[in-house]
Amino acid sequence: MSHFSRRRTAMRYTLLVAPLAVGLTSCGADKGDPLAASPYNAAGQVSYSLAGGGKVDPNKPLEITAKGDDRITDVTATDAAGRYVRGELAPDGIRWHSTAPLAAGAHYTVRVSTEDGNGRPGRETVGFDTTAADKLLRVSFGPDVGTYGVGQPVTAELTVPVKDPAARAKVEQNLQVTASPEAAAGSWYWVDDRTLHYRPQSYWPAHAKIEVRSTLDGVRVENSLYGGASKPLSLTTGDRVEAITDSGTHEMTFKRNGSVVRTIPITTGKPGFSTRNGVKVVLGKEQFVRMQSESIGISAGSSEAYDLPVYWATRVTWSGEYVHAAPWSVGSQGSANVSHGCTGMSTENAHWFFDQVQKGDVVQVVNSGGETMTPFDNGFGDWNLNWSAWKNGSALGGKDRTAAVQNTAAPARLRPKA
Structure with missing residues (x-):
């Protein structure tokens, strides 16, 4: 070892x-x-x-x-x-x-x-x-500055919890997202009292510039709580990359900007360990991961136990679901599901996939026996909420907004959809 x-x-x-x-x-x-x-x-x-x-x-x-x-x-x-x-x-x-x-x-x-x-x-x-808050409501936007796939949500973390609906509406009105080229209607969703996520109705445009800013500085949110200055965020998106993982046909269809680039034989979770269905977003890439069964509740003495060196691992959930090289299951790839929940493929295909994707790219699993990926507690499952349910998470009465660029000298603001 x-x-x-x-x-x-x-x-x-x-x-x-x-x-x-x-x-x-x-x-x-x-x-x-x-x-x-x-x-x-x-x-x-x-x-x-x-x-x-x-x-x-x-x-x-x-x-x-x-x-x-x-x-x-x-x-x-x-x-x-x-x-x-x-x-x-x-x-x-x-x-x-x-x-x-x-x-x-x-x-x-x-x-x-x-x-x-x-x-x-x-x-x-x-x-x-940690020490108590300073009574100024500040916002930290995420992810970090950089280029991401078109499935990457924007996040906002508040330094002070906000529970009152009217105060939440005031906060949300002052968290502004613009995109060029213009994105579809978008909305914030309150994950909890301190955390919001923003996404358009459909994926971001490819090769877009996204600007996120807070105008809460000096704004009275509620009682003695006022907004403080917060650092804005600039992001860009790359190509529209979608990896459609079909557990029923045991194939992954890799698409770039709508065109199929490669079809890859795969294996996904076997009965009892079925891979989660739904849209997931690439969280990161690790050339080497040591995977141990005890971390998912399988004891060392079980017939299902494992302790393996794994290469070319692309993470899609925090609980440990990856797309990765699985040379031990090549004989089943394209014909059977034999994994403990990950998507396995040959070393050559996993290396290729690893090189093709970046954080924020979309990995969608269909026809698996597993449950649907949850929205917020295991990565970015935001896209698994339909648009109506997503808007219900807003404090602004479910109104759509348009992430657009305003061609004025004034700071860009979110506008209600016409």
Whole structure:
């Protein structure tokens, strides 16, 4: 195992503040070489950017650093409601840091998995509290600046929870999205008291420029709560990439800008482990993932247990559903579903798929025996809500908006659809 730990590329995580399940997970086939059953205590082998005995500033990133020969293999940080924090692990496994602000006035539990020079696993769990909000409502938009697929929703995280319907409407009126070329009618959806998602009625246009901004600065939201300044966000979209995964025909149809590029033999989840139906959005790509059955509740002694090195893994859920290389099931690809929930394909096809996709691209599963992908608690399942249901999540009475560019000198604002 030490050989793998030295040559692998460490996993990168982009964790949303939502009730997600995350970790070294997913599907496989046979048992590998299991590690020691009892992890060592990693206390003292990792350090944290936490003030000694005091509360943590939620606007500063949480940083975790490995010491000595140890490497970090997995980090989860959750608040009391079980919502996870986005984060990123360095390629060498030495450092992990959060990539989104923590919630104010919250208690967090951090679980760190490590690996020593011999590949033996370690564990440590710590807790900390963040300081209270400063009574100014600020907004953090996501995802990070960059180019994404046409299925990528826009997210807004509030520093102060907003529950009152009138206050929510005021917030929503001041969160503005514009797109060029113009997108279809769009709307915000309140996921919870602090989190909103925005999407058009249909996917974003290919090669669009998307601008997101808040005009809440100085606006009275409710009682003594006023809006504060927030950083705007600019995004672009790439080609319209859609991977249609048909569990019934055991084929993936890969389309770019409406044209079929490649048809790939696949295998998806077998009975009892059926792959989720519905639209998912690419969350990230990992050249190497160690997949262990225990992370999805399969004990080491089970006939379904596995511990496998997996390559060219494209993540579509936080709970561990990937499109990945599965050389052990090539004989079943194109004819049978034998995985534990992932979409498996040959190493050559998985490598090709890995190179073709980016975050925000669309992966849609049809004709599986699994349930439909949930909207918000396991990645971006936003597109699985029909447009009527999506508009019902708005505080503005279900009114459509148009993400358009206004050719004026004034700041662009969302306008009601004509």
